[in-house]
Every structure is written in structure tokens, then in C-alpha cells.
Amino acid sequence: MALGGNPIFNGKSFRGATQAPPAPQGYSGAPYGQQAYGQQPYAQAPYGQQTWNAQPQGMTDNQLQDMYNQPSAGPADTGRMTFDDVIVKTAACLGVVILGAAVTLTVGLGLASLLMIVGALGGFxxxxxxxxxxxxxPALILAYAGLEGLFLGGLTRILDTQYPGVGLQAVVGTLSVFAVTLLLFKSGKVRATPKAMRFFMIALGGYAxxxxxxxxxxxxxxxxxPFGLRSGVIGVVIGLLAIGLAAFSLIMDFTSIEAGxxxxxxxxxxxxxxxxxxxxxxWLYVEIIRLLAILRGDD
Incomplete structure (x- = not known):
């Protein structure tokens, strides 16, 4: 996809996506418009045989007209990626995340903590x-989504026990940031320019x-x-920076998808x-729920 975009997309082979399809071959193996040795030239028929532009046998005029009126093949028909494909598969991944989270939200707290650790390590x-x-x-991607669901469910269970309602607030916050970021990207007001991406990589390295x-x-x-150095004012500042980095990472995702x-x-x-x-x-959800917990802990 976009060169220099989200690191997840870099290194993938898209060369075949922009190459012209190979020339169609005739039954003799030669490209159309060229005759094989001993064969009649294209558009010329032997005596008594039907020419290439004659009406195919067994088809009426109405059938031919219906065939010509058919819409041309779109990206989905030619095996190319579409925005609908991305939406459907993203919804599938998020559905698996929710299922994984539901497991750790319904089991005992001790087992939920264990599953959270398994989800964190396995997801990484x-x-x-x-x-x-x-x-x-697809199997590994969905497995990743399920493990991250276990991790997010356990994290939400622990923090929501200490700060009731923080989980729902984090969900609303994540959806809000996603919606605003998407609107800004669609309007063209925010773009992943090379200069912005260089700044992002420097800031991300420092944050990591x-x-x-x-x-x-x-x-x-x-x-x-509880959050180490991420407490008090420093924790709030670092949290806001991390949310900003995650939001810009969404912009990079959108840019890469659009380019693809x-x-x-x-x-x-x-x-x-x-x-x-x-x-x-x-990542965005983790940063938001952690920032909310830090703010609630300072009350």
C-alpha cells in the first residue's frame, strides 16, 4: 500500500496489483491477433465457416442485447480489494475481540487475570x-483479535472494579476518536504527509x-x-501524547487502505x-482507559 505508511502494511507485495494482466491466449497458445503455425489468421475464416463477428449460434437477439447491457466488472469481480472488504473484515476482527473480552468479563476475577496475561503475551x-x-x-489475524479480546476484557475488569464506569467511558472515547479521525481524513484536513510521518516515528520511538x-x-x-512514572500530571501528559499518536496511526491506516x-x-x-x-x-482503547484511570485516581 502506501510506501512509508503504517509499518504493518510495509513489506507486503502489491506489485501484482498494478501490473497489466497477461494477454489472453487463443486455443493454440498464441496471443489473440497472431496465428500459430499452420492456423488461419485472426478475423479470417476458412470457406464455409462462421466469421468472428457473426452472431454466436444458439443465441437470440434479445439474449445478445441482455449480455451487452450487463455492467462492467468491478473491483470485487476482478479479485481486487475494496472498502467494503475492509469494513467487513474489520467488523469480523472487532467481533472476535468483543467475544474474547466477554469471556474475561464473565469468569472469576482470578481466572480473568490469568487470561489477561495469556492474551497480552499471545497477542504480542x-x-x-x-x-x-x-x-x-485470516486465521492468525482472527486469533490475534481473540487474544487481544482476552487482554482488554481482563484489563477492563480490573480497572472497572477500582473505578466503576471507566470501561464504558473508554469504549465511548475510543469510538469518538475513531469517528472524528475518520471525518478529518475524509475532509482532507489531516493527511499522513512524509514530514508528519517522520515526526510520528520519532515520537513513537521515544514513547516506546x-x-x-x-x-x-x-x-x-x-x-x-500503580502506573509507575505515569502518575499525576506527567501521566496525564504522556497519556494525551499516546492518544494523539494512536489517532495519527489511524490516519496512516486510512491512507494505506485508500492507496491499496x-x-x-x-x-x-x-x-x-x-x-x-x-x-x-x-492501542487507542488501552491508552484511553489508562488515562481515565489516572484521572480518576488523582481525584
Missing amino acids: VLALVNTFKKQPS LFSVVNLVMMLTGVTQE VRSGAPQRFSWTAAFGLTVTLV
């Missing part, structure tokens, strides 16, 4: 596998390094705060697009 591994695979695997350091400090007991549809990417890559959107929406 499958995220890497799906990112670096040249060809998308901070997150690793913060996690190590929490695991080693250097900080006793326009260039005629193979239909199977609609799963790649759905995977990219699912990863970003999971």
Missing part, C-alpha cells in the same frame, strides 16, 4: 507474526522507550505507583488492512 507474539508475514493469514523503562521500574519495585484500493491491491490484503485497524484501535 501474533502481532509480530502477522506484521512480518508477506501474505496475510519510555514505556519499556517504566515497565522495568514497576517490575523491579523502583516505583510503587486505488492501486488495485489483491483482495486478500483487505485482511492486512483489517489487522492494522484492529491493532490501532486496541
Whole structure:
């Protein structure tokens, strides 16, 4: 898709999407318009045989007219990716996420915590596998969605127990950010320009390094705060920055999907697009619910 867009889409092979289809072959194996050795030239028929532009036998005038009135083949008919494909497959991924979350929201708290850890680790591994695979695997993408559902359900269960209502607020916040970002992208007011993407990559690298350091400090007991260094005013600022990065990642997703549809990417890559959107929406939800928990904890 778009070169330099969302890293999830980079490295995928779209070269076949923009190449012209091979010239149709005749029954003798030679391209149309050229005759094989010993064959009659194209558009010339032997004596007593029907010419190429004659009406096919067994078809009436009405049948021929109906055939000519048929609409030309669209992207879906030619095996190309469409926006509808992306929407349907993204909805399937999010449906699996919801099913996974429902499991950890209904079982006991101890089992929910265990499933949350399994979902977090398994989802991380499958995220890497799906990112670096040249060809998308629907089974692995849906498995990733299910594991992330376990993780999100367990996280929501724990935080919602401490701060009632924070889960519903995070869902509304995630949908709101997604809707606003999509409207801004469709209006053309926000685009993933090369300069903006360079800034995004620098900011994302800094945020990732901070997150690793913060996690190590929490695991080693250097900080006793529930969110480590992400507490108080610093936590709020970092949370807003992370939400901004996730929102811009959505813009990159939309840009890559639009480029893929326009260039005629193979239909199977609609799963790649759905995977990219699912990863970003999971990240956005985690950042929003964490920011809400930090704000509620400071009350």
C-alpha cells in the first residue's frame, strides 16, 4: 500500500496489483491477433465457416442485447480489494475481540487475570507474526483479535472494579476518536504527509522507550505507583501524547487502505488492512482507559 505508511502494511507485495494482466491466449497458445503455425489468421475464416463477428449460434437477439447491457466488472469481480472488504473484515476482527473480552468479563476475577496475561503475551507474539508475514493469514489475524479480546476484557475488569464506569467511558472515547479521525481524513484536513510521518516515528520511538523503562521500574519495585512514572500530571501528559499518536496511526491506516484500493491491491490484503485497524484501535482503547484511570485516581 502506501510506501512509508503504517509499518504493518510495509513489506507486503502489491506489485501484482498494478501490473497489466497477461494477454489472453487463443486455443493454440498464441496471443489473440497472431496465428500459430499452420492456423488461419485472426478475423479470417476458412470457406464455409462462421466469421468472428457473426452472431454466436444458439443465441437470440434479445439474449445478445441482455449480455451487452450487463455492467462492467468491478473491483470485487476482478479479485481486487475494496472498502467494503475492509469494513467487513474489520467488523469480523472487532467481533472476535468483543467475544474474547466477554469471556474475561464473565469468569472469576482470578481466572480473568490469568487470561489477561495469556492474551497480552499471545497477542504480542501474533502481532509480530502477522506484521512480518508477506501474505496475510485470516486465521492468525482472527486469533490475534481473540487474544487481544482476552487482554482488554481482563484489563477492563480490573480497572472497572477500582473505578466503576471507566470501561464504558473508554469504549465511548475510543469510538469518538475513531469517528472524528475518520471525518478529518475524509475532509482532507489531516493527511499522513512524509514530514508528519517522520515526526510520528520519532515520537513513537521515544514513547516506546519510555514505556519499556517504566515497565522495568514497576517490575523491579523502583516505583510503587500503580502506573509507575505515569502518575499525576506527567501521566496525564504522556497519556494525551499516546492518544494523539494512536489517532495519527489511524490516519496512516486510512491512507494505506485508500492507496491499496486505488492501486488495485489483491483482495486478500483487505485482511492486512483489517489487522492494522484492529491493532490501532486496541492501542487507542488501552491508552484511553489508562488515562481515565489516572484521572480518576488523582481525584
